[in-house]
Amino acid sequence: MILLRRLRRINLLLLFTVMAGCSDQASDLDFQSNSNTTIGGDVQKKNAALETDDEILELRVAPNPERNAYFGDLHVHTTYSFDAFAFGTLATPYDAYRYAKGQALTHPGGYQIQLERPLDFYAVTDHAMFLGVAKEAANTNSAFSRHEVSKPLHNLNEEDNYGETSLIARGKVFSTFVRDVGRRLKNGTIDQKQLVDISKSAWLDIIKAADEANVPGKFTAFVAYEYTTSTDKRGNLHRNVIFRDSDKLPAMPFSRFNSQNPEGLWDWMDNMRAKGIESLAIPHNSNGSNGQMFKLTDWAGNPLSDDYAGQRMRNEPLVEITQVKGTSDTHPLLSKNDEWADFEIAPYRVATKLPSEPAGGYVRDAYLRGLKLAAGGISNPYKFGLIGSTDTHVAGGSDQEVSFFSKAGLLDSSAVRRGSIPTDVVRSKIYNWLLPGAVKTVAGKDYMSLSSFEYWGASGLAAVWAEENTRKAIYEAFRRKETFATTGPRIKVRFFAGYGFDENLLSRSDIVSAAYQTGVAMGTNLIAETGKVPKFLIWATQDASGAPLQRAQIIKGYEKDGETFEQVYDVVCSDGLEVNPDTHRCPDNGARVNLADCSINADVGAPQLRSVWQDPDFVADQEAFYYVRVLENPTCRWSTWDAVQAGVEPRPDLQKTIQERAWSSPIWYRAQQDE
Numbered sequence: 001m002i003l004l005r006r007l008r009r010i011n012l013l014l015l016f017t018v019m020a021g022c023s024d025q026a027s028d029l030d031f032q033s034n035s036n037t038t039i040g041g042d043v044q045k046k047n048a049a050l051e052t053d054d055e056i057l058e059l060r061v062a063p064n065p066e067r068n069a070y071f072g073d074l075h076v077h078t079t080y081s082f083d084a085f086a087f088g089t090l091a092t093p094y095d096a097y098r099y100a101k102g103q104a105l106t107h108p109g110g111y112q113i114q115l116e117r118p119l120d121f122y123a124v125t126d127h128a129m130f131l132g133v134a135k136e137a138a139n140t141n142s143a144f145s146r147h148e149v150s151k152p153l154h155n156l157n158e159e160d161n162y163g164e165t166s167l168i169a170r171g172k173v174f175s176t177f178v179r180d181v182g183r184r185l186k187n188g189t190i191d192q193k194q195l196v197d198i199s200k201s202a203w204l205d206i207i208k209a210a211d212e213a214n215v216p217g218k219f220t221a222f223v224a225y226e227y228t229t230s231t232d233k234r235g236n237l238h239r240n241v242i243f244r245d246s247d248k249l250p251a252m253p254f255s256r257f258n259s260q261n262p263e264g265l266w267d268w269m270d271n272m273r274a275k276g277i278e279s280l281a282i283p284h285n286s287n288g289s290n291g292q293m294f295k296l297t298d299w300a301g302n303p304l305s306d307d308y309a310g311q312r313m314r315n316e317p318l319v320e321i322t323q324v325k326g327t328s329d330t331h332p333l334l335s336k337n338d339e340w341a342d343f344e345i346a347p348y349r350v351a352t353k354l355p356s357e358p359a360g361g362y363v364r365d366a367y368l369r370g371l372k373l374a375a376g377g378i379s380n381p382y383k384f385g386l387i388g389s390t391d392t393h394v395a396g397g398s399d400q401e402v403s404f405f406s407k408a409g410l411l412d413s414s415a416v417r418r419g420s421i422p423t424d425v426v427r428s429k430i431y432n433w434l435l436p437g438a439v440k441t442v443a444g445k446d447y448m449s450l451s452s453f454e455y456w457g458a459s460g461l462a463a464v465w466a467e468e469n470t471r472k473a474i475y476e477a478f479r480r481k482e483t484f485a486t487t488g489p490r491i492k493v494r495f496f497a498g499y500g501f502d503e504n505l506l507s508r509s510d511i512v513s514a515a516y517q518t519g520v521a522m523g524t525n526l527i528a529e530t531g532k533v534p535k536f537l538i539w540a541t542q543d544a545s546g547a548p549l550q551r552a553q554i555i556k557g558y559e560k561d562g563e564t565f566e567q568v569y570d571v572v573c574s575d576g577l578e579v580n581p582d583t584h585r586c587p588d589n590g591a592r593v594n595l596a597d598c599s600i601n602a603d604v605g606a607p608q609l610r611s612v613w614q615d616p617d618f619v620a621d622q623e624a625f626y627y628v629r630v631l632e633n634p635t636c637r638w639s640t641w642d643a644v645q646a647g648v649e650p651r652p653d654l655q656k657t658i659q660e661r662a663w664s665s666p667i668w669y670r671a672q673q674d675e
Contacts, residue, residue: 068465070464071461072119074121074122074222074224074389077089077125077126077127078126081134081226081393082133082177084126085156087411089395100119101213101219105395117545121222123210124209124224128226129256131225137149138157147184185257216469220470222243222471224241225241226240227239236286239281240282242478244471254268261299265281266311266314270311270314283319284323285391286319287362288349289356289361290356291358292360293360294369294382309381310379313380317384321387323391324392326344327457329364330365332345334359338566339568340661346456367382368557369564372559372564385665386484386665387462388487390461399459399488401458401638415645417448417450419447419651420454435450457658460485460486460487465477483665484628484662484665491632491661493539493628495521495667496537497534499532502535522664527670528621533615534669536614537612538572542608549608549609549633550574551574551586552571554569554571554613555626571613572611572613573587593635593657609630621671622669624669625667625668625669626666630662631659631661
């Protein structure tokens with residue numbers, strides 16, 4: 001379109017030049033009327049100043065039937081979220097989408113943040129509960145600001161008041177403003193309609209921002225929000241709700257005010273679906289749920305049923321496995337034979353210092369529970385795919401270790417406030433005076449401990465395999481669970497299973513189309529075939545800006561005689577190394593990190609890892625699931641980067657290095673053909 005407009009301008013310029021300056025010589029270009037002119041005829045060609053340009057501009061990439069990998073973030077908070085506003089965030093949904101497309105954004109701490117590369121899709125997911133309310137309470141020109149509960153927020157983000165006292169006050173918004181507004185709603189001293197009108201206005205603006213940002217074929221912006229609930233004992237049960245379309249949406253999102261019970265959310269989603277509004281919910285931070293996210297009873301404590309399983313899977317086909325508040329793959333107490341289980345473990349319930357029960361709170365444990373339920377005759381409610389996201393509360397995600405700025409705005413905007421480098425004596429005394437226990441002493445040095453910031457991680461990303469970058473194609477990938485998660489690097493993971501795969505598949509030029517035609521992709525069932533043993537195709541590709549890959553693994557879970565078990569298999573090693581058939585492990589490839597400057601030895605590792613693998617312990621009548629985990633070579637954790645950049649020793653009680661990773665959605669081997 002730009003080229004066509006320019007050509008039109010050129011034609012007009014020629015025409016006006018000829019008519020204005022050379023009118024008595026017009027015959028040179030012969031713009032005179034001719035009664036013999038016919039469309040497409042010779043006379044018409046003689047009257048043309050330029051030859052017709054028949055070139056077609058392809059402004060939208062043609063769909064790829066073998067599907068492309070698209071990376072995005074489905075968990076983003078802006079100034080409309082009550083907590084983000086309290087953290088100093090002024091960025092709007094419009095700013096958030098500009099950030100996703102590659103533009104710089106001002107962090108509440110006053111510095112600029114920017115993605116290394118633009119993302120392919122994004123969703124602003126502001127909290128439905130108190131949507132836009134904190135921002136309105138702070139605006140002294142608003143009617144809502146006149147309520148007594150609003151006074152502590154007056155002009156909160158309009159003054160240069162970011163000192164230590166201010167940070168404590170901001171942190172207390174959770175326990176004061178939110179609680180007090182909730183109480184006054186119940187006793188009627190705050191008008192419910194006033195609150196709803198504020199939230200409706202913010203919701204309409206969020207929708208508008210997504211529609212303005214959405215460019216089919218180039219960038220996908222989903223309309224979305226967060227349903228924020230928990231158990232009475234602070235077990236996290238938060239979900240992000242993603243809408244497929246924006247032409248028909250609810251006037252107001254469903255929140256904890258409507259139901260504390262997530263089953264109420266599913267009822268509402270089913271009701272909206274019956275009215276033509278399609279959506280899905282994505283649970284996150286199961287690690288902080290105190291074992292309640294994947295429990296074996298419903299909200300009321302009743303045993304799970306087929307109806308429960310059907311409704312849950314209809315509305316929640318995906319789970320967020322990794323984000324800033326920790327990773328929820330598995331826990332060392334749950335997977336004692338998995339050497340990589342101790343990865344970015346955040347041990348507390350969300351927004352507390354209360355320990356969180358691991359069982360029932362991690363993805364792998366949920367998959368195993370699903371197998372056991374199915375063995376007992378109940379439909380599996382835990383056959384979900386995997387994504388990652390950031391849960392940023394400053395409108396832009398922080399998923400790079402080297403430039404990590406965490407998520408809580410002013411509260412964790414510096415290395416000192418994140419607790420990764422020591423604080424000075426004066427600040428230590430101020431904080432301990434304002435909030436006893438705010439500083440933690442480790443090896444004789446004082447570190448900030450306002451929250452559990454030191455356990456947070458630079459993570460993660462959602463990824464899909466889809467034909468094109470549109471709402472329709474990406475949402476369909478969500479629904480079929482052809483999704484994978486990464487801790488930040490854009491590692492690409494393919495995972496297929498079938499009965500016709502062999503080693504020659506790896507050398508075929510049509511490897512992907514052949515895998516689709518003769519097998520099944522991640523997120524689906526592989527049905528047993530009598531006398532046949534399945535094989536699995538694993539293909540992982542390094543992020544060009546990340547570290548080389550070290551190994552690709554398959555995590556297997558299976559059911560036997562009413563019990564469940566798990567096994568970790570290294571499937572393919574870097575550097576030409578071979579898997580030990582007895583231990584199922586790759587040898588050490590020699591990858592090392594220099595903690596003095598975080599440099600790595602770049603001569604080891606692999607740009608890609610591929611294999612056709614057969615389970616050496618396969619049992620035909622045994623129900624099982626398989627998913628891929630890909631590990632990079634070790635690199636510095638963000639807390640080590642903070643220390644290196646500050647010229648101090650890394651905090652001794654934190655992990656110095658990590659192995660960034662990616663996970664595929666599972667493939668479920670179905671020994672029974674009853675689904």
